[in-house]
Amino acid sequence: MRPRIGFLVPPPDWSALIVGVYEKAISLLHADGALVSLVRGAEDMEARAIALDESWDIFAWKAKQAFEEAGYKRQAYVDFRLPGSSGVNQAPCITLRIGEGYGGAEPSHGAQGFSLALDDAEPWDTRDELRQGCRAALPADGGLAAAIAASLAMLKAFLAQTIPESSDGIGGGGSFGKAFTRLKERQDFPACLVGFGPGTTPAGDDWLAGFLAAAELGGPLNRLAGLQADIRQRLPSTGAAGRALLLGAIAGAPPAYLSRVRQACLRCAADGGSALSLAIEAALGHGASSGRDSLEGFQAGLESIQDFSPRD
Amino acid sequence: MKRLTVRKDAYYDSVFLMLAARGIKGMKGVREAVVAMATAMNVELLVELGFNKAELKALSPNDMAVAIEADDEAALEAATQEAFDALTRKKAAAAGAGLVKTGSMAAALKLDEDANVAIISVPGAYAAREARKALTAGLHVMLFSDNVSLEDEIALKKLALSKGLLMMGPDCGTAIINGKPLCFANVVRRGSVGIVAASGTGLQEVSCLIDRYGAGVSQAIGTGGRDLKNAAVGGMTSILAIKALSADPATTVLAVVAKPPAPDVAAKLIQALKDSGKPSVAHFLGMAPRPDEGNVAFAQDLEEAALLAARFAGGDPSPASARANILDDSGNDRYNRPRPQAIQALASTEAASMAPGQRYLRGLYTGGTLADEALFLAQRALGGVYSNNHTDSAWLMADPKLSVGHAIVDLGDDVFTAGKPHPMIDPAARAERIAQEGRDPQTAVILMDLVIGYGSHPDPAGACVQAIREARAAAEARGGYLPVIASVTGTAADPQGYAGQVAKLEAEGVIVMPSNYRAALLAIEIIKHRSGGNR
Known part of the structure; x- marks a missing residue:
């Protein structure tokens, strides 16, 4: 597979600090205050990520x-640069660099200066896929409304059957859970969830990403736009990981696991939910509680649009 | 009493944060614990919970806050410490695991260009292809997979030979290379004995006994079962391994363990040992006694093979001098052979309390070679013994899941492991069988192995004590007594610990003998006492 570059990855040239190396992702702290991720493959993609395959x-x-x-x-x-000076039609490179001030021995395994040319990289943008999916779902078996109703039923059943990893989350009975219940009563809900909750990516941000992913499917456009603007304003209130996630979600491109849920949701009435059940299961395994939090947000998002007619 | 501790610009995996929070919430004296990023909303929550507002307002969303409310200062201190210990621990564990998954052999090779051994465990249909890739790339291969065709094995071994590489396997589950136990192997001390083995648990037993006798292993090379047994394979790996160890200055003693090789192959193998000029031991399971030849001593059992190798490593220059220095059992396990009188006395005591109907030996093995060793000894001593490993069809078990007469069962056989883990990994099947044999009033002795080390269950003794208890209780309820005889193949340095496993068995009244050979001898002797009407 060719490398893929998410459409919200800042264009070259830039350098970003490595803040985490995990099984499926390398987290880079970009100067704009949000993370950029280098990820293993398409299944882990998001708008501010580069899939290395x-x-x-x-x-x-x-x-x-x-x-x-x-x-x-x-x-x-990690330096993300275009080689040479012209920068025209050239593939960008990612290069590892140990910064100044490092006082230890020269790193082994040739990490210093290790470089990878992202030849033939293709852009990653799921927004077109969503539009096509919506159009395809409209005429089929009662259309979008039927798909949303079927998806909601399945999602509720899944979430009711599975036990959250921790009772300390926003859906549990602990301090965060109680505060979440109170936040639901606020005028600025759900935007007030930005930066709220446990996790490196706060659980509230995951919930919002799910909510926005569902809200993209229908409902009044001005309401969605208002929420997106409100969230954008509050981005400084969350951490770098939450900012990266929400930037994608606001732009209509949630992470790949959530995009799959959304796409499967559109086919739910037609395929009997087989794709959706797989997508939900995969999502539930994402992160510590991120998958569940975002699915709960997705469910709330579907509920918020189910009584509206399709947009087009 | 509340305390807020902050780690600036901290990026931990959310899973670790969750585990850290969960860990401290369960601690004594802790009323509330929040581990979260210091975002505006979380700061608001923490202020609501009564934490210091001024302190919190100074934080940024990229800071991690550990907020704890506890009954007293000591609980606060302990919980704070635990939170950061947990995060450090998890981070270190993740780094220590050091495992990077790759999708292909080529990708794996790129990770470390200095790697020179590939361990391959894929379904048999793909195993030869992957092994060929590794050999072509210049790597020695340990092929764990079985179900590789004979033709493929021969072709792979020829390719390896042409490149001077070791092709260990197919069906090779045990090796120790440069002190590193691979797959199912034990943590034995480094030393001068180089082992070549066409039998996994045979290699484990010999290497562990060498360790216990105070010597050590330079390299232990598995070859796969067919390497010596099949004339067409012709011992290609075994002979190359012997030549490599002959040239290795760190190896001063050679030891070969295998089932009886094909005659031509045996001749080549023994010649290779002679050509090495190094003191050597060969043990071919079940083979008739054979006099030593030059520098090559022929051992009669796995224990003797280890004893002779250890003697050689200790400086004995020839088989004759090594044998002369091996004593009858004098009370410790070092360089001794079992004293027949001691075994008989123990057997007599054990047999004394049995019920009249208890007649049969039941060997329940997880190690195939260990089962074979017990089978050969029992067959020789008792006459007819059934086994699913028997080469004589007259004594092949009709149903390996049901013992009839004397029986030695290899529970690692395909009939037991189809779709299930090997009993060395999951001892549950053996535990069930122990209980089953205990319910049979004809069972006189249960003989069993326990193989620890890497790859094996974390607590195989613990996994069968309940079944042993039940089996013995069932015999007692019938007015009898059920001896359970075992040996533990392992070392003190193994993850499970040799002494702890022995202690668990002994606590249940199991007699733990220092080797499989001695365990089998004792079990057989008990049966002989029964047959002799010693009750």
């Missing part, structure tokens, strides 16, 4: 070396 193993390995050997100073960087 076949080159993931080697780059992640080298990045891990760089990150760990730079130690707690965390001065390992």
